[in-house]
Amino acid sequence: MQIALQAISKRYRFEWIFKNVNYSFQQGSSYAILGPNGSGKSTLLKILSGHLSPSKGVIGFMTEGKKLDLDAVYREISYAAPYIELIEEFTLREALRFHQKFRSFKEGMQTKDLMELLQFSKAKNKEIRHFSSGMKQRLKLVLAICSETPVLLLDEPTTNLDREGTQWYRDLIGKFAKDRLLIVASNVEEDYSFCENEINVMDYK
Numbered sequence: 001m002q003i004a005l006q007a008i009s010k011r012y013r014f015e016w017i018f019k020n021v022n023y024s025f026q027q028g029s030s031y032a033i034l035g036p037n038g039s040g041k042s043t044l045l046k047i048l049s050g051h052l053s054p055s056k057g058v059i060g061f062m063t064e065g066k067k068l069d070l071d072a073v074y075r076e077i078s079y080a081a082p083y084i085e086l087i088e089e090f091t092l093r094e095a096l097r098f099h100q101k102f103r104s105f106k107e108g109m110q111t112k113d114l115m116e117l118l119q120f121s122k123a124k125n126k127e128i129r130h131f132s133s134g135m136k137q138r139l140k141l142v143l144a145i146c147s148e149t150p151v152l153l154l155d156e157p158t159t160n161l162d163r164e165g166t167q168w169y170r171d172l173i174g175k176f177a178k179d180r181l182l183i184v185a186s187n188v189e190e191d192y193s194f195c196e197n198e199i200n201v202m203d204y205k
Helices: 041-049 070-076 092-102 111-118 133-145 163-176
Strands: 002-012 015-026 030-034 056-063 077-080 151-155 181-185 197-200
Touching (some): 002 041, 056 070, 092 133, 111 133
């Protein structure tokens, strides 16, 4: 999977968030999108996911040398971010099974495997609305990182995680992000220090 940006710019009302981003993201490589709060990191990530259109420029998605139709892009991407909501009326077991109806998990992983990976299997019948913020964040990360997709997008992945949770996240990346196109948007070094490439949004103002 390849994502190519050609002169991508985004504007809200009269303010340009960034201008003329030319960049190619390749599967098998990892990228950190950097910049201070409010600089446009999340906006760029949303454009890369195909959920937000640029004000100017062209974004192209290629797989196996062929252009991918925009309507099919969502099947190739897993995305975790603080602003992406979970269905809080579901129990943990229901949430995992519901997700699996639309996207398979890696290496034939089943619900019980994911519960063990989350490290709170005793909460399998607990509704997500009763989870702590850290438990919700772990669930978001597992749903994204453990899905069988070539592209993985993470926005501020250690939000609401303590030191142990941050190490858990990094272990998860080490185990399941290999050979994927991984893009992490954050200004917290622990979130992205393993990334091979860095893009600073402030360079495109």
